[in-house]
Amino acid sequence: MVVTRTRLTAEERQEQLLHAALTAFSTGGYSGTTTDQVARLAGVSQPYVIRIFGTKQQLFLATVRRAGDRIEQRFREAAAEEPTLASLGCAYDELLAERELITVLLHGFTASADPAIGPIVRDCFGRIYRTIRELTGAGEDEAREFLAMGMLLTCLGAMRVVGPDAVPREPWMTELLGPDQV
């Protein structure tokens, strides 16, 4: 029976929960998000979330890893079209327009003081850096500047200066974003 199944396999459910967690953590961050919020988003009970991931921390770590993987994947797709920094830049703009993936990673940065979280986050970031260089053949300086601009946009996204439901543009925002507004 495939058509009407009321229950999902653990793997399917895990996938669905990860999606919900991505949304939840992306706005509340690690300590600002409850496992119950994630559960409600996915339409299951809170204890079940814990049962699947063990602890809230494990859930967050899985979410950060997922975000890192997805970002990397999007870069690879962009590079398949055209292996340049400009192409990856467009991909980044798209990611920024969705906000979730990028913001979860940023929340990972700020949770890195926790010794259980830091290593995973650094690994994600390092992988992204390497991916950018490998895909585009960019030199150290180019890659650094690309990443720097990415981090600026990421912060502006978190601040609601760019991205979905961004705040009305004040003069300094328009200046800072420059002519090719995101």
Added chain:
Amino acid sequence: MVVTRTRLTAEERQEQLLHAALTAFSTGGYSGTTTDQVARLAGVSQPYVIRIFGTKQQLFLATVRRAGDRIEQRFREAAAEEPTLASLGCAYDELLAERELITVLLHGFTASADPAIGPIVRDCFGRIYRTIRELTGAGEDEAREFLAMGMLLTCLGAMRVVGPDAVPREPWMTELLGPDQV
């Protein structure tokens, strides 16, 4: 009587609490830090912290504003020596080495989804941008690139790639940081 006073004026205490809050929030962020942690750092009782600042949110906002002001002030001091981006860059490296001010601001970014926090954080950031341009006379592009590199370093600081008690340097970190390591 000035010599031996066992109590501080409300203003002195507020100052001291703000200092403690800067330290506490800088590692835990908004929701990851308790008012009790701030109180203990300052050596007073938790309810007293609340009495002085009203709510935890008010305390956080005051802390973010303070961080913004201090950063701006450091830039002004640097510009007084030499009004160039390079000079402000050095000032930024110093701020990064202390980590607290910069990190509190970053935690402000990630807490900006809260409609009570966002506006204050954006204001701080906007003021810093304006300050940089006014002090150095940098053009839009220059200022943007400066700020971008600043945000990259800020994120790396939060990740413990640079700054106090940084993690052992992995290859990608060395590459990313380039020849003039921070």
Added chain:
DNA sequence: CCTAGTTGTTATTCACTGATAACTAAGGTC
């Protein structure tokens, strides 16, 4: 010295949150 205002505390509350335990029911298999 004494009193009024301000600094600061302790005791307490109430809501919330992560996690556990115990139970229920679906669904494939022999």
Added chain:
DNA sequence: GACCTTAGTTATCAGTGAATAACAACTAGG
């Protein structure tokens, strides 16, 4: 159709954390 594994629930707990209330003690002014 009985049965066992796996998906999922409800009930509950123990701890925490922000905030309130009531009280205590320092300090300055008259």
